[in-house]
Amino acid sequence: MSQLDAKIPQGPLESKWSKYKANQKLVNPANKRRLDVIVVGTGLAGSSAAASLAEMGFHVYNFCIQDSPRRAHSIAAQGGINAAKNYQNDGDSVYRLFYDTIKGGDYRAREANVYRLAEVSNSIIDQCVAQGVPFAREYGGTLANRSFGGAQVSRTFYSRGITGQQLLLGAYSALSRQVGLGKVELFTRHEMVELVMIDGRARGIIVRDLVSGKLKRFSAHAVVIASGGYGNTFFLSSNAMECNGSAAWQCYKKGAYFGNPCMAQIHPTCIPQHGDQQSKLTLMSESLRNDGRIWVPKKIEDAEAIRAGKLRPTQIKEEDRDYYLERRYPAFGNLVPRDVASRAAKERCDAGYGVGTGQAVYLDFAEPIQRLGKDVVTERYGNLFQMYEKITADNPYETPMMIFPAIHYTMGGLWVDYELMTTIPGLFAIGEANFSDHGANRLGASALMQGLADGYFILPYTIQNYLSDQIQVPRFSTDLPEFAAAEKEVMDKINKLMNIKGKQTVDEIHKKLGQIMWEYVGMGRDEAGLKKAIELLADIKKEFWTDVRIPGQAIDLNIELEKALRLADFIEIGELMAHDALDRAESCGGHFRLEHQTPEGEALRHDDLFAYVSCWAYQGENKAPVMYKEPLDYEFIERTQRNYKS
Amino acid sequence: MDKNINIKVRVWRQRSAKDKGRFVTYDLANISQGSSFLEMLDILNNQLIHEGEEPIVFDHDCREGICGMCSLYIDGHPHGPDNLITTCQLHMRKFNDGDTITIEPWRSAGFPVIRDLMVDRTSFDKIQQAGGFVSVNTGSAIDGNAIPISHDTAELAIDAASCIGCGACVAACKNGSAMLFVSAKVSQFALLPQGRTEAARRVKRMVAKMDELGFGNCTNTRACEVECPKGVSISNIARMNREFIKAKNKD
Ligand SMILES: Cc1cc2nc3c(=O)[nH]c(=O)nc-3n(C[C@H](O)[C@H](O)[C@H](O)COP(=O)(O)OP(=O)(O)OC[C@H]3O[C@@H](n4cnc5c(N)ncnc54)[C@H](O)[C@@H]3O)c2cc1C
Ligand code: SF4
Ligand code: FES
Numbered sequence: 001m002s003q004l005d006a007k008i009p010q011g012p013l014e015s016k017w018s019k020y021k022a023n024q025k026l027v028n029p030a031n032k033r034r035l036d037v038i039v040v041g042t043g044l045a046g047s048s049a050a051a052s053l054a055e056m057g058f059h060v061y062n063f064c065i066q067d068s069p070r071r072a073h074s075i076a077a078q079g080g081i082n083a084a085k086n087y088q089n090d091g092d093s094v095y096r097l098f099y100d101t102i103k104g105g106d107y108r109a110r111e112a113n114v115y116r117l118a119e120v121s122n123s124i125i126d127q128c129v130a131q132g133v134p135f136a137r138e139y140g141g142t143l144a145n146r147s148f149g150g151a152q153v154s155r156t157f158y159s160r161g162i163t164g165q166q167l168l169l170g171a172y173s174a175l176s177r178q179v180g181l182g183k184v185e186l187f188t189r190h191e192m193v194e195l196v197m198i199d200g201r202a203r204g205i206i207v208r209d210l211v212s213g214k215l216k217r218f219s220a221h222a223v224v225i226a227s228g229g230y231g232n233t234f235f236l237s238s239n240a241m242e243c244n245g246s247a248a249w250q251c252y253k254k255g256a257y258f259g260n261p262c263m264a265q266i267h268p269t270c271i272p273q274h275g276d277q278q279s280k281l282t283l284m285s286e287s288l289r290n291d292g293r294i295w296v297p298k299k300i301e302d303a304e305a306i307r308a309g310k311l312r313p314t315q316i317k318e319e320d321r322d323y324y325l326e327r328r329y330p331a332f333g334n335l336v337p338r339d340v341a342s343r344a345a346k347e348r349c350d351a352g353y354g355v356g357t358g359q360a361v362y363l364d365f366a367e368p369i370q371r372l373g374k375d376v377v378t379e380r381y382g383n384l385f386q387m388y389e390k391i392t393a394d395n396p397y398e399t400p401m402m403i404f405p406a407i408h409y410t411m412g413g414l415w416v417d418y419e420l421m422t423t424i425p426g427l428f429a430i431g432e433a434n435f436s437d438h439g440a441n442r443l444g445a446s447a448l449m450q451g452l453a454d455g456y457f458i459l460p461y462t463i464q465n466y467l468s469d470q471i472q473v474p475r476f477s478t479d480l481p482e483f484a485a486a487e488k489e490v491m492d493k494i495n496k497l498m499n500i501k502g503k504q505t506v507d508e509i510h511k512k513l514g515q516i517m518w519e520y521v522g523m524g525r526d527e528a529g530l531k532k533a534i535e536l537l538a539d540i541k542k543e544f545w546t547d548v549r550i551p552g553q554a555i556d557l558n559i560e561l562e563k564a565l566r567l568a569d570f571i572e573i574g575e576l577m578a579h580d581a582l583d584r585a586e587s588c589g590g591h592f593r594l595e596h597q598t599p600e601g602e603a604l605r606h607d608d609l610f611a612y613v614s615c616w617a618y619q620g621e622n623k624a625p626v627m628y629k630e631p632l633d634y635e636f637i638e639r640t641q642r643n644y645k646s
Numbered sequence: 647m648d649k650n651i652n653i654k655v656r657v658w659r660q661r662s663a664k665d666k667g668r669f670v671t672y673d674l675a676n677i678s679q680g681s682s683f684l685e686m687l688d689i690l691n692n693q694l695i696h697e698g699e700e701p702i703v704f705d706h707d708c709r710e711g712i713c714g715m716c717s718l719y720i721d722g723h724p725h726g727p728d729n730l731i732t733t734c735q736l737h738m739r740k741f742n743d744g745d746t747i748t749i750e751p752w753r754s755a756g757f758p759v760i761r762d763l764m765v766d767r768t769s770f771d772k773i774q775q776a777g778g779f780v781s782v783n784t785g786s787a788i789d790g791n792a793i794p795i796s797h798d799t800a801e802l803a804i805d806a807a808s809c810i811g812c813g814a815c816v817a818a819c820k821n822g823s824a825m826l827f828v829s830a831k832v833s834q835f836a837l838l839p840q841g842r843t844e845a846a847r848r849v850k851r852m853v854a855k856m857d858e859l860g861f862g863n864c865t866n867t868r869a870c871e872v873e874c875p876k877g878v879s880i881s882n883i884a885r886m887n888r889e890f891i892k893a894k895n896k897d
Binding site: 048052087127138139141160164174176180186274283457551552559 | 677681709711728
């Protein structure tokens with residue numbers, strides 16, 4: 001397929017979604033229970049979709065890697081979820097949320113999708129409140145809000161620093177209800193390892209039971225991928241250890257296009273790396289930037305003395321501190337979007353003003369503690385401060401925290417149309433696994449919103465448009481040759497891996513991959529570096545397939561085999577990211593090409609050349625992928641240079 | 647300042663629920679005290695793989711203290727010798743050069759061992775599936791602010807709702823009771839107006855499921871509260887008991 005049809009409804013922005021819903025085909029209630037849907041993933045996107053589809057009457061198979069749906073990575077989100085409720089009467093509206101999201105994404109997202117996201121955002125909050133999600137409340141009993149990076153209104157709903165947990169537990173409880181009723185068949189510790197296609201449509205999956213190691217077959221009328229992002233390609237990231245891109249990658253290899261793979265988000269407020277024994281990075285919620293002030297020493301000799309342990313940050317006088325975000329971006333100050341804050345931190349560290357190991361800046365609470373009192377600061381951020389202290393052994397009430405940017409979220413993912421369907425009929429992708437709503441950069445508190453929007457309010461409608469004529473199609477037997485062939489393919493790959501019996505562990509190779517990715521495909525990229533990365537990644541691939549060592553048996557609980565299967569895909573995902581980054585000779589959002597910046601060091605887009613979604617199509621082993629372009633026509637707003645200064 | 651230390655770890659190894667397990671001791675050199683406990687185990691596993699052995703199986707995921715996936719009974723304490731944290735948040739600076747650290751799985755009838763340090767905690771999900779929810783379909787909710795909830799009530803509900811389902815309470819309890827976990831969920835909904843209509847049904851079903859799955863009863867030793875990484879209070883157990891009696895009285 002080379003014709004990309006995003007299926008965006010005609011007409012004014014405000015009425016596209018309601019028009020779609022009014023005209024979409026429905027499935028008769030009596031027929032729904034005869035239709036099966038596979039949902040891969042139990043994060044916010046997967047749980048909410050599985051629960052909603054089952055409530056409607058469909059029969060759902062739901063899978064996750066962890067022992068319980070409640071442990072999906074979404075649980076880790078701290079800061080909050082956006083919605084355009086305008087409860088604070090500060091001028092928020094659906095349009096403004098739409099506008100901020102489009103602008104924050106550096107005009108590389110689809111207008112219609114983003115508008116719809118803003119439109120359904122309010123229902124998400126209502127739904128969660130009804131489920132018993134305990135959001136923070138004002139003394140009068142109404143819902144509380146805070147502000148987040150990239151917005152000048154307070155539209156973020158939260159539950160202390162555990163918003164993701166509370167939202168996921170809400171979706172999990174809705175899912176549990178359906179599991180209890182027998183409407184959802186839940187398979188935990190089961191990993192999708194292959195997509196099964198019949199007559200060009202997605203009809204099933206092959207799963208590896210992670211406890212027995214056995215492969216199992218599942219068939220359905222449609223398959224929904226809600227498997228999260230691929231940020232762990234970088235080895236060190238803020239993602240949970242089990243986050244991976246494999247499910248999406250298998251779909252790509254079966255013909256689903258991959259959209260904007262190079263667009264990875266760097267989060268500005270992670271705890272810096274402590275050394276080479278590190279397995280992952282820990283994020284400090286971005287909400288800290290609401291009150292915390294970010295600075296480095298103004299004088300290079302102070303920075304040097306701090307790094308040498310001769311000076312403590314509290315000894316640096318106010319006038320000798322460079323609050324570089326407040327200085328450079330007076331209108332937004334410490335609340336500039338993530339990409340801007342991350343780049344500014346890197347710029348200061350590269351210039352020699354970094355603290356700690358040199359790869360860190362301060363996030364200081366001395367002034368807010370004085371202004372608001374310690375109690376207020378504790379109520380707002382107490383658990384984050386506690387977490388920071390456990391990890392670093394420093395007390396942030398007394399000395400400023402140290403932070404540094406880290407890989408956090410992947411804006412790229414499976415390409416989907418307005419209906420959230422991929423280029424494979426019957427294969428849908430939702431949540432972080434799709435590429436859709438964030439453009440080149442995701443604003444804080446928008447991923448939770450998107451995951452739940454997709455799962456509760458969008459997919460359950462759009463999937464019916466596809467399923468409405470599938471009622472004629474009887475359930476498929478998993479004895480069909482397509483299933484046998486897919487299973488054999490997986491088994492061959494597993495046997496090949498097990499037989500390498502090389503010298504390096506999976507983690508050792510993954511670390512090397514991560515280093516290449518961070519150095520050449522990380523925060524700042526250039527043509528020479530990306531070309532080099534492509535060569536180095538080819539070497540790593542060879543190294544992996546000839547030298548990895550996996551102990552144990554293939555058909556057994558085997559944690560190293562699990563990791564190896566994912567690493568095989570991470571390496572290829574890394575290659576595609578580098579290709580995509582090389583093609584995109586502009587800077588936008590989380591993708592910064594060093595050759596393309598303004599004289600002030602800001603990202604320089606080239607709208608005349610790159611106003612498109614890059615959609616990569618797999619061509620086969622060792623063949624260069626082909627890219628198709630989905631042009632991004634901006635009908636309703638004008639693209640401007642992003643400006644957070646005034 | 648963090649330094650590097652040498653330690654021994656005594657680890658419980660057990661191939662499956664049916665096998666008899668045993669302790670095996672391993673030596674580890676040059677562990678940075680800035681590393682987390684699980685990073686130490688990663689290093690040990692790397693070492694084992696190089697020596698041609700199978701790695702130690704343990705559950706973990708977020709490594710940020712929130713998913714509830716990590717477990718481990720370390721030197722006699724669920725989640726190790728520190729308060730209010732999970733195993734993944736435990737750092738090696740809690741240990742000294744030359745220490746021998748004993749690592750076991752959660753031990754409880756409700757949590758059978760799968761392999762080594764990994765146990766099966768799906769019983770918690772089953773309890774929740776029995777009634778731990780508010781029955782509301784997607785798409786029919788009224789405006790969030792139409793259900794006002796006082797600030798303090800919301801905070802209490804969050805306290806209860808912050809349970810991560812790790813199972814340390816069960817592992818710490820000499821009766822293998824799951825009361826702290828179950829009461830945390832019951833309390834969250836009991837405190838909020840949303841869940842009131844089905845409160846009686848909820849508590850009865852969850853308690854019945856808990857009993858059916860072989861968890862013991864609470865005898866108020868408070869070991870659960872002491873070991874809970876999220877500081878979930880046993881006052882929730884009292885609240886659950888009240889809810890339960892209320893529900894029974896209605897029968
Ligand atoms: C530390 C941290 C903090 C964050 N804070 C915020 C925040 O404050 N606000 C915000 O909006 N966003 C935040 N985010 C981003 C947000 O949490 C994620 O983007 C979002 O939760 C992703 O949800 P998801 O449902 O798409 O995927 P996930 O929650 O990652 O779920 C993926 C699911 O897929 C399953 N799975 C994966 N592969 C397979 C397979 N092959 N077979 C079977 N199952 C599979 C997993 O088991 C899991 O159930 C944060 C992210 C991080 C890392
Ligand atoms: S109550 Fe505490 S110890 Fe028990 S499962 Fe919840 S968080 Fe873990
Ligand atoms: S690994 Fe998630 S709580 Fe420890």
